[in-house]
Amino acid sequence: MCADRPILMVSPHLDDAVLSVGATVAALVDQGRDVTICTVFAGEPTPPFSEFADAFHTMCGLGDDAVPRRRQEDLEATGILRARSLHLPFLDSIYRLDAIDSFAFLFEAPANDALVEEIAQSIHKSFGDEWPAELWTCAAFGDHVDHRITRAAVARVAREHNLKLVLWEDFPYAAGQAHSAAGRPVSVPDVTPAHLQQKLDAVARYPSQLAMLYDAERDWRDGMELDWRSELLGHAADRLQHGGYELLWQAATSRPR
Numbered sequence: 724m725c726a727d728r729p730i731l732m733v734s735p736h737l738d739d740a741v742l743s744v745g746a747t748v749a750a751l752v753d754q755g756r757d758v759t760i761c762t763v764f765a766g767e768p769t770p771p772f773s774e775f776a777d778a779f780h781t782m783c784g785l786g787d788d789a790v791p792r793r794r795q796e797d798l799e800a801t802g803i804l805r806a807r808s809l810h811l812p813f814l815d816s817i818y819r820l821d822a823i824d825s826f827a828f829l830f831e832a833p834a835n836d837a838l839v840e841e842i843a844q845s846i847h848k849s850f851g852d853e854w855p856a857e858l859w860t861c862a863a864f865g866d867h868v869d870h871r872i873t874r875a876a877v878a879r880v881a882r883e884h885n886l887k888l889v890l891w892e893d894f895p896y897a898a899g900q901a902h903s904a905a906g907r908p909v910s911v912p913d914v915t916p917a918h919l920q921q922k923l924d925a926v927a928r929y930p931s932q933l934a935m936l937y938d939a940e941r942d943w944r945d946g947m948e949l950d951w952r953s954e955l956l957g958h959a960a961d962r963l964q965h966g967g968y969e970l971l972w973q974a975a976t977s978r979p980r
């Protein structure tokens with residue numbers, strides 16, 4: 724066992740890890756684990772921005788300083804969970820993909836192998852002196868291109884360095900969807916209602932992303948009007964019947980030790 728060694732959670736965007744596994748992070752930290760949330764697509768783009776990026780900023784209630792402000796939101800959210808935060812300099816697909824003209828494009832764009840390799844190297848470099856015992860990342864439910872790239876990069880690092888790879892169910896992409904699995908179920912003990920409350924407090928620190936996901940007009944979710952707290956708690960209650968508030972799997976590609 725390597726229970727004393729850190730867990731490195733690799734989040735595609737500045738919100739995904741907290742939205743998906745915030746309660747689990749809070750529980751692990753309470754159990755004395757050292758958790759770092761490393762966000763891949765946290766790089767600061769240079770204006771001028773595309774029409775799509777400008778429209779995205781408006782949906783988020785942000786301007787040209789969107790990424791610095793989102794980084795600040797993330798520091799506050801991860802601070803509530805008492806996790807360390809690390810931001811990698813890769814550009815979000817919204818700034819990276821020239822041809823982007825709709826949200827649908829983000830879910831259809833092919834993953835870029837060279838970028839996967841570059842991100843894998845950057846994640847490896849971020850280990851520092853003390854290597855993590857486990858790497859966690861998203862299962863990429865919903866197929867967002869940045870989520871697929873992140874999962875592929877983390878899987879590559881896990882394979883190369885023989886590290887345990889844990890995948891989480893992407894929220895809110897999995898909300899309202901039937902339960903499905905991405906490997907062998909992993910359960911973290913003692914994730915309590917207090918940890919779920921801590922997650923709600925942390926998620927509330929991402930006002931720009933909550934505005935985009937829940938208040939703006941959203942074609943990709945059929946324009947449904949939803950309250951984020953109700954959706955998050957409803958999803959957690961549903962998943963509790965399948966093993967926990969937040970579902971996790973050990974990926975089949977990793978070599979457990």
Ligand SMILES: [Zn+2]
Nearest residue numbers: 735736739867
């Ligand atoms: Zn994301």
